[in-house]
Amino acid sequence: MSHIKPNDQILRWADERPSHVFLRQIHGRRFHDYTFADVADQALRMVTALRDMGLKPGDKVALISKNCAEWFIADLAMMMGSYISVPIFPTAGTDTIDHVVTHSESKAMFVGKLDDSKALSASLENMPGLKTIAFPYPTISCHYEWHDLIANHEASDERPVHQDSDVMSLVYTSGTSGLPKGAILSYGGYCWSAQRLIDHIGIEPNDRLFSYLPLAHITERVYIMGSAIMGGIPTAFPESLDTFIEDVKMHRPTLFISVPRLWTLFQQRIQEKLPDGKLNLLLRIPLVNNLIKSKIAKNLGLDQARVLGCGSAPVAPALLQWYEKLGLHITEAWGMTESYAYSTLNYPFRADKIGTVGNAGPGVEIKIADDQEILVKSEGLFSGYYKNEEASAETLVDGWLHTGDLGELDSEGYLSISGRKNDTFKTAKGKFVAPVPIEKRLFELSNAEMLCVIGSGMPAPILLALPHHFPNFDRARYERRVKKVIDTINGELESHQQIKGVLMIKEPWSIENGKLTPTLKIRRHKLEQEYHDVGTHWPKGTLVQWEEDLR
Numbered sequence: 001m002s003h004i005k006p007n008d009q010i011l012r013w014a015d016e017r018p019s020h021v022f023l024r025q026i027h028g029r030r031f032h033d034y035t036f037a038d039v040a041d042q043a044l045r046m047v048t049a050l051r052d053m054g055l056k057p058g059d060k061v062a063l064i065s066k067n068c069a070e071w072f073i074a075d076l077a078m079m080m081g082s083y084i085s086v087p088i089f090p091t092a093g094t095d096t097i098d099h100v101v102t103h104s105e106s107k108a109m110f111v112g113k114l115d116d117s118k119a120l121s122a123s124l125e126n127m128p129g130l131k132t133i134a135f136p137y138p139t140i141s142c143h144y145e146w147h148d149l150i151a152n153h154e155a156s157d158e159r160p161v162h163q164d165s166d167v168m169s170l171v172y173t174s175g176t177s178g179l180p181k182g183a184i185l186s187y188g189g190y191c192w193s194a195q196r197l198i199d200h201i202g203i204e205p206n207d208r209l210f211s212y213l214p215l216a217h218i219t220e221r222v223y224i225m226g227s228a229i230m231g232g233i234p235t236a237f238p239e240s241l242d243t244f245i246e247d248v249k250m251h252r253p254t255l256f257i258s259v260p261r262l263w264t265l266f267q268q269r270i271q272e273k274l275p276d277g278k279l280n281l282l283l284r285i286p287l288v289n290n291l292i293k294s295k296i297a298k299n300l301g302l303d304q305a306r307v308l309g310c311g312s313a314p315v316a317p318a319l320l321q322w323y324e325k326l327g328l329h330i331t332e333a334w335g336m337t338e339s340y341a342y343s344t345l346n347y348p349f350r351a352d353k354i355g356t357v358g359n360a361g362p363g364v365e366i367k368i369a370d371d372q373e374i375l376v377k378s379e380g381l382f383s384g385y386y387k388n389e390e391a392s393a394e395t396l397v398d399g400w401l402h403t404g405d406l407g408e409l410d411s412e413g414y415l416s417i418s419g420r421k422n423d424t425f426k427t428a429k430g431k432f433v434a435p436v437p438i439e440k441r442l443f444e445l446s447n448a449e450m451l452c453v454i455g456s457g458m459p460a461p462i463l464l465a466l467p468h469h470f471p472n473f474d475r476a477r478y479e480r481r482v483k484k485v486i487d488t489i490n491g492e493l494e495s496h497q498q499i500k501g502v503l504m505i506k507e508p509w510s511i512e513n514g515k516l517t518p519t520l521k522i523r524r525h526k527l528e529q530e531y532h533d534v535g536t537h538w539p540k541g542t543l544v545q546w547e548e549d550l551r
Contacts, residue, residue, distance in 0.1 A: 002163070002164055002188075003164060003187070003188055003191035003192055003195065004191065004230075005079065005162050005187050005191060006076065006079055006190075006191070006226070006229045006230065007043075007076055007079035007080045007160075007162070009229055009230055009232075010036065010039060010040050010043070010076055010229055011040055011159075013036040013040075013232045014036045014037045014039070014040035014041075017036055017232070018035060018036055018037035019035050019036075019037065020035060020036055020232075020234075021033045021034070021035055021234055022034055022035060022036045022038075022039050022228075022232070022234060022235070023039060023069040023072060023073075023234075023235055023236075023237070024069075024234060024235065024236040024237070024251065025068055025069040025236075025237050026236060026237060026238055026239040026243075026247050026250060026251075027239060028239075029239070029243075031236070031250070032069075034069055034073075036232070039069075039072070039073055039076065040076075041155055042073050042077075042150050043073050043074075043076040043077040043080055044077070044080060044155035044156045045149070045150045045153045045154065045155050045156070046073065046074065046077035046081075046149060046150065046153075047077050047080045047081040047155075047156035047158065048153040048154055048155065048156045049133075049144070049149035049150075049152075049153045050077065050078075050081050050083065050108070051081065051156070052153065053108065053131055053144075055081070055083065055107055055108060055131075057081065057082035057083065057160070058082065058083070058084065059083055059084070059107045059108075060083070060084045060085075060086050060104045060105055060106040060107060060170065061078055061083045061084070061085060061086065061106060061107065061108045061109070061110070062085075062086040062087075062088055062100065062101055062104065062106040062108070062109040062110070062130075063075070063078075063085060063086065063087050063088065063109065063110040063112070063216075064087075064088040064089075064090055064092070064097070064109065064110070064111055064112065064114070064120060064216075065090055065110065065111065065112020065113050065114065065135055065215075066090045066112065066113040066114065066115070066214075067113075067211045067212055067213075067214070067215050067220070067237050067238070068112055068113050068135065068137070068237050069237060070110075070112060070135040070136065070146060071112060071135075071215050072211075072225060072228070072229070072235070074110045074135075075087075075215075075225070076229070079162070079168065079187075080156065080158070080159075080160070081156070081158070081160075082160045082162070084167050084168070084169060084170060085168070085169045085170075086100060086101075086104045086106050086169070086170045086172075086182075087169070087171060087215060087216035087221070088100050088101075088172070088216055089214055089216045089217070089518035090112075090113070090114050090115070090214065090216070091115075091214075091511040091512070091518050092119065092518065093119050093514070094119045094120075094122045094123050096172075096180060097119060097120060097123040098123050098126065098127075099172075099179055099180065100172050100180065100182070101123070101127060101130065103182060103386070103387065104170050104172075104182060104386065106130065107130070107131065108130065108131040108132070108133065109130055109131070109132050109133070110132075110133050110135065111132055111133065111134050111135065111139055111140060111142050112134075112135035112137060112139065113135065113137045113139065114139050115241075116512075117139050117140045120139075120140060121140055124140070131143050131144070132144070133145075133146060133149065134146060162187045163187070163188075164186060164187055164188025164189075164191075165186055165187075165188060165383075166186060166187050167184055167185070167186060167383070168185050168186055168187045168190055169185045169190075169221075170182040170183070170184060170185070170386050171183045171185055171216070171218055171221070171337050173337050181385045181386075181388060181391060182385060182386035182387070182388075183218075183337045183338055183382045183385060183386075184382055184383040184384050184385065184386055185218075185340070185382055185383070186382075186383050188379070189340055189379065189380045189381060189382065189383070190222065190226065190340060190380075191226075191230070192340075192363070192378075192379045192380045193222050193226065193339075193340035193341070193342040193378075193380035194222050194226025194227060194229075194230045194340075195230055196342060196361060196362055196363050196380070197222070197223060197226070197227060197342060197361070198227055198230055198231045199362065200345075200347065200361060200362055201227075201255070201307055201347065203227075203231040203232075203233065204254070204306070206254065207231070207233045207234075207254045207255060208233065208234050208235070208236070208251055208252065208253045208254050208255070208304075209224050209227065209228050209233050209234070209235040209236070209253055209254075209255050209256075210224075210235070210236050210237075210238075210247075210248055210251055210253040210256055211224045211225065211228070211235050211236070211237050212237070212238050212244065213257065213258070213259065213312075213519075214518055214519070216518070217312070217337075217518065217519050218335075218336070218337045218340060218341040219257065219311055219312055219335070219341040219519075220257070221341075222340050222341050222342060223257055223309070223341060224257065227255070233255075236250070236251035236253070245299075245300065245301060246301075247301075248300065248301030248302070249298075249300075249301035250301075251301070252301055252302075252303065252304045252305075253301075253302075253304070253305060254304055254305055254306050254307070255305070255306070255307045255309075256302060256305045256307070256308055256309070257308075257309035257310070257311065258308075258309070258310060259310065259311070259312045259313060259519065259520050260310060260312075260313050260314070260315035260316075260319065260520075261313070261520045263310055263315070263319060263323070263330065264319060264449070266300060267319065267322060267323075268449075268468070270296055270299075274292075274296075279292070283325065283326075292326075293326050293327040296326055296328075297326075297327070297328060302328065305328075307331060307347070308323075308328060308329060308330045308331060309330065309331050309332075309333055309345075310330045310331070310332050310333070311332065311333040311334060311335070311341070312519045312520065312521065313519065313520060313521045313522075314417070314436055314439070314440060315332060316440055316443035316444055317354045317355040317440070317444070318443065318444040319443070320332065320354045321351075321354055324351050324354065329349040329351070330349075331345055331346050331347045331349050331358070332345070332346050332354070332356070332357050332358060333345035333346070333347075333357065333358060334357035334358070334405075334415065334417065336403060336405075337382065338381065338382045338395060338401055338403070339364075339376050339378065339380060339381055339382070339401055339403075340380045340381075340382070342361055342364070342378075342380055343360065343361065343364055343366065343376050343378075344357050344358040344359055344360055344361060344364070344366065344414075344415050345357070345358040345359075345361055346358035346359075346414075353412075353414050355416065356410065356414040356415055356416045357414075357415050357416070357417055358414060358415065359412065359413040359414045359415065360413060360415075363378055363379060363380075364376060364377070364378040364380075365377040365378065366409065366413070366415060367400075368407065368408060368409060369402075371406075371421075372406040372407065372408065372418070373402060373403065373404065373405070373406060373421060374403045374405045374406065374407045374415065374417070375400040375401065375402060375403065376400065376401040376403060377399055377400050377401065381396065381399075381401050382396075382401075384396060404420055404421050404422065405417050405419070405420055405421070406418045406419050406420065406421055406424075406434070417436070418434055418436060418437050419434045419435060419436030419437065420436070423435055423436060423524060425454070425455050425456035425457075425528070426456065426457070427455050427456075427457070427458055427459065427460060427461065427496060428457055428458055428459050428536075429459070429460075429496060431496035431497075433453075433455055433461055433496065433497050435452070435453035435454070435455075435461070435524070438453050438461075438489065438493065438497065438499075439451060439452065439453055441489055441492070442463065442485065442489060445485045445488055445489060446465070446481075446482070446485045448465040448466060448467060448468060449466045449467070449468040449508070450465070450466040450505070450508065450509055450522070451463060451464065451465040451466070452464045452522050452524060452527050453499070454524065454527055454528050454531060454535060455535065456528050456532075457532065457536070458532070458535035458536050458538075459500065459535075459536070459538070460496075460498065460499070460500035460538075461497065461498070461499050461500065462499065462500055462501045462502070462503060462531070462534070462535045462538060463486075463499050463501070463502045463503070464502075464503050464505055464527060464531060465482075465502055465503070465504060465505060466504075466505045466508055466509070467504055475546075479543075479544045482502055482543070482544055483543055483544075486499055486502060486543060500535075500538055501535075501538045501542060501543055501544070501545065502543060502544045502545070503531065503534060503544075503545050503546075503547055504544065504545070504546045504547060505547050506546075506547040506548045509522060509527075514526060515527065534550070
């Protein structure tokens with residue numbers, strides 16, 4: 001059965017409910033609204049503009065921008081014109097931009113909202129032949145301006161028919177190790193995954209979505225954009241990171257997805273105003289309990305959210321349990337670019353399954369290989385890696401996706417992930433250590449803001465941790481607390497897994513300093529390289545060292 005495609009669906013909505021608001025761009029602290037008819041009209045005009053530039057069906061077109069209404073419209077225009085979209089993370093460095101544009105052979109690029117345009121400017125200097133189109137946000141000077149193209153072109157009357165196997169997009173993985181690979185995504189795989197999600201979660205008449213996680217990442221593109229277009233759900237976009245919480249409050253989404261890092265930051269904001277001791281006391285008082293819960297939800301703009309989600313990186317079960325006691329049930333989900341981010345999810349939410357990533361979504365099969373690798377089979381699998389047959393053949397075997405993640409299924413089919421195959425490292429003593437379960441436990445025991453266990457080729461594992469600085473921070477007291485945590489966890493670990501030392505990191509890891517991927521996963525191999533000598537020459541009898549004292 002052929003699936004209805006996003007480009008056809010938007011035209012259907014424009015026909016059936018032309019004046020209904022679809023996209024809401026927050027700008028100057030107010031909503032700028034686009035109806036379904038506006039979105040379809042602008043996308044069709046952009047098709048004509050791209051044709052006038054000499055672009056032909058099948059050409060690749062890159063897109064680099066933070067989320068905004070024009071991102072959706074440009075993506076729809078590329079589908080309507082039979083172009084292959086190549087999204088690039090707005091935080092990508094020059095090397096990544098160069099690689100993605102060159103490797104994909106993109107002929108043009110949409111340039112949108114960016115916090116910093118230095119990397120892009122440097123890349124574009126090396127690509128004088130690349131046609132650039134500026135979204136209506138001041139970023140860098142481009143060959144064409146969005147509003148001019150829309151105003152000066154008629155809506156296209158072309159209506160291409162896409163087969164399920166046709167290539168829709170090349171999505172480059174965020175590359176926790178090595179160069180990003182271009183996953184080939186088809187129309188059929190995309191539509192199947194988005195529709196399965198919609199069917200599973202259900203669409204309600206007053207649903208609202210909020211789009212802020214990078215659309216260059218598969219989770220946002222399927223869960224938010226896919227649901228928005230296929231389900232016809234109004235979707236808002238934030239003005240900036242600084243106004244983020246206020247923007248969420250303006251829209252009050254009913255379906256909201258975040259990543260562990262942001263759920264942790266929200267938690268810290270709440271704890272600063274309401275420490276856990278006081279919070280737990282208030283939650284025990286029957287009449288106050290509901291008032292506190294609703295006030296916290298309202299302050300996050302999530303008082304009307306019926307489904308909350310978390311994915312993209314490992315999350316500590318303790319964090320989800322903390323939210324659960326506040327009445328905020330966060331569905332953990334797991335997937336990857338190669339499975340359109342749709343594999344497992346803890347939905348309907350079950351508190352007793354926190355610590356798992358849920359069970360297989362409808363239409364998905366999961367099995368565990370002999371070496372504990374998680375294998376996935378469904379209609380929503382990618383078609384291979386662009387220009388990389390060797391990696392494609394290793395990843396797709398007999399219809400099964402070899403995910404590279406390790407895990408196990410419980411008796412009810414709920415999946416627990418223990419780490420990545422290539423995260424497991426071997427110490428100098430030749431013993432293997434899987435760091436992810438250790439890190440999850442450490443998050444439960446400590447109040448570190450970020451942490452990472454490394455140890456490849458070292459005498460024993462060491463922990464890199466960014467302390468969460470409280471007012472009147474007392475280093476000696478903090479070190480005593482750290483000793484307590486390490487003694488506890490080492491008592492639970494086999495001798496070769498035990499943590500020998502803790503290095504307190506000076507600077508937070510970020511996308512900008514190359515320690516985090518654009519989806520906020522830690523680049524473990526970068527940290528392994530940087531701190532290898534520190535771990536190898538760890539002073540005997542010392543548990544804690546501070547990075548600022550080493551240099």
